[in-house]
Every structure is written in C-alpha cells, then in structure tokens.
Amino acid sequence: MRAIADAGKKRDIAIFNKTISKYDAELQKDSVIATHLKSLYETLLEKNLVKIIEPYSRVQLDHVANAIALPFEVVEKKLSQIILDKKFSGILDQRSGVLIIFDASEEDQTYSYALDTVSHMGKVVDALFKKAQKLS
Secondary structure, three states: OHHHHHHHHHOOHHHHHHHHHHOHHHHHHOHHHHHHHHHHHHHHHHHHHHHHHOOOOEEEHHHHHHHHOOOHHHHHHHHHHHHHOOOOOEEEEOOOOEEEEOOOOOOOOHHHHHHHHHHHHHHHHHHHHHHHHHHO
16 A cells, blocks of 8 residues: 555556556455545546646657557547546547647636526516516
C-alpha cells in the first residue's frame, strides 16, 4: 500500500502499474481496495495525459502513448473519454492519429437566459389569465 501511495503522490502511472502487477494477488482479493485502485488508476491516467498534452495545440497520439508508456488504444480511449466528459476541449482525428486541442472557451449563457425569460413570461401570462377570469 505504501508503494501505491508513493505512486499516487508522484503521479507516476508506471510505478503504479508495477506495484499493481507485483502485488496483484494481495490487492485484488479485497473488492473495496480493487475498486479504489481502479479509480486511482483512472485519475492518475487522466492527470498524466492532460499534463502531457497541455502544451500542444496538435499532438500525435503515438507521441502521447510513447510518453506515458501505454498502448495506443488505451491512450486513445481515455482521451476520447476526457473529451466527452468535457474535461478537455478538443477532437480526435482518428484518420491521421492526431489530437487537436481547442482553447478553453467560455460557455455561452444566451440559451439559459432565453429559457429563464420564457419561464418568467409564462408566469406573467398565467397571472394575467387568472386576473382576467376574475373580471369575467
């Protein structure tokens, strides 16, 4: 457990994977520990990938996979998950094997403001309708 804690502190996924493979039998016996280890692995992988791709606007997935020492498919799957979860803004060009990174943009509030306006207008119309019924 100390080796796993050290890997978590250092944010080093290679040490984490070595430790898991070395003590696999002991760690996988307990389902609670196995669940937490999986969660820690996903977090470490995500943070390491973001750290690697952060300085780029376009980066080859092969380069990222080599830098993190993981298979191409694992890196591609995790990057697509990060993009779909909107933790990072970009697209994966699978044809050329490139990650294209977008600058973080502010969320446009126009739609939410329009929904609020329509909601308030509905309340006003309902109140006017009730008053009109009282007059009749």
